[in-house]
Amino acid sequence: MKAEWELLPADGPTDVGPEGAGLDYRTKVDVAYDQLREWILNGRLKPGQKLDQAWLARHMRVSRTPLRQALLKLASERLIDAEPHRSAVVSPLSLVEIEDLYQSRRVLESMLAEVGAARLSDADLRQMRDAVAMQDKAVRAGDPDRFTELDREFHFLLYRAAGYVRAYDIVQELRAASERYVRYYAIYKDGAAESLVEHRRILQLCVDRDIGGVRHEVEHHVVRGLETLRQIASELATSKTRPDQ
Numbered sequence: 001m002k003a004e005w006e007l008l009p010a011d012g013p014t015d016v017g018p019e020g021a022g023l024d025y026r027t028k029v030d031v032a033y034d035q036l037r038e039w040i041l042n043g044r045l046k047p048g049q050k051l052d053q054a055w056l057a058r059h060m061r062v063s064r065t066p067l068r069q070a071l072l073k074l075a076s077e078r079l080i081d082a083e084p085h086r087s088a089v090v091s092p093l094s095l096v097e098i099e100d101l102y103q104s105r106r107v108l109e110s111m112l113a114e115v116g117a118a119r120l121s122d123a124d125l126r127q128m129r130d131a132v133a134m135q136d137k138a139v140r141a142g143d144p145d146r147f148t149e150l151d152r153e154f155h156f157l158l159y160r161a162a163g164y165v166r167a168y169d170i171v172q173e174l175r176a177a178s179e180r181y182v183r184y185y186a187i188y189k190d191g192a193a194e195s196l197v198e199h200r201r202i203l204q205l206c207v208d209r210d211i212g213g214v215r216h217e218v219e220h221h222v223v224r225g226l227e228t229l230r231q232i233a234s235e236l237a238t239s240k241t242r243p244d245q
């Protein structure tokens with residue numbers, strides 16, 4: 001994958017304009033945080049890439065203090081590594097983290113799927129069917145971002161039906177942390193078409209009220225994601241992603 005970062009002007013836009021100046025401090029932190037998070041998740045900032053704070057501050061029209069706050073927030077989410085007296089870098093893709101996230105998701109998502117499948121209302125099933133239909137369109141349109149969004153919707157309809165708010169919150173958190181890996185998955189492998197086939201199978205099992213089948217299929221779905229990511233991580237490790245600076 002070509003780093004778009006390399007295509008950006010070295011010193012960023014020069015029009016450090018009034019837009020930034022009107023924002024209050026809190027908003028500036030949020031703006032910087034949202035932007036950086038997006039760049040990390042979509043791969044514009046590469047794993048291992050050093051973050052030039054002066055450039056980022058200019059480019060995002062924020063001063064160094066809110067930028068540092070945004071970086072701290074990203075560090076707490078393990079998206080960047082920030083050590084005192086050293087430049088912050090985008091966290092490398094980590095096999096340990098992949099295992100941690102996906103093994104936890106495997107257990108919790110299959111549990112929520114099992115409980116949820118028994119409690120799905122007809123309205124839930126209709127919404128799941130709609131989500132699958134829209135996924136089909138996203139696959140045909142070659143739109144992995146839209147597919148990822150609909151994937152989340154599909155799974156959460158099923159999991160929410162379980163009514164276990166704590167487990168549901170944890171899964172949301174684990175899935176948010178997985179997002180970065182899911183995007184790699186979409187970039188490196190065409191995983192969407194395969195996921196769609198599995199979603200149809202899950203939906204049919206839900207309609208049939210085959211609770212054990214739903215549990216098994218959702219577990220398989222998460223494990224397949226894990227196996228694909230293991231493969232991507234090992235391919236990336238051998239091709240050696242190197243920071244630009």
Ligand SMILES: [Zn+2]
Pocket residue numbers: 151155195199221
């Ligand atoms: Zn899925």
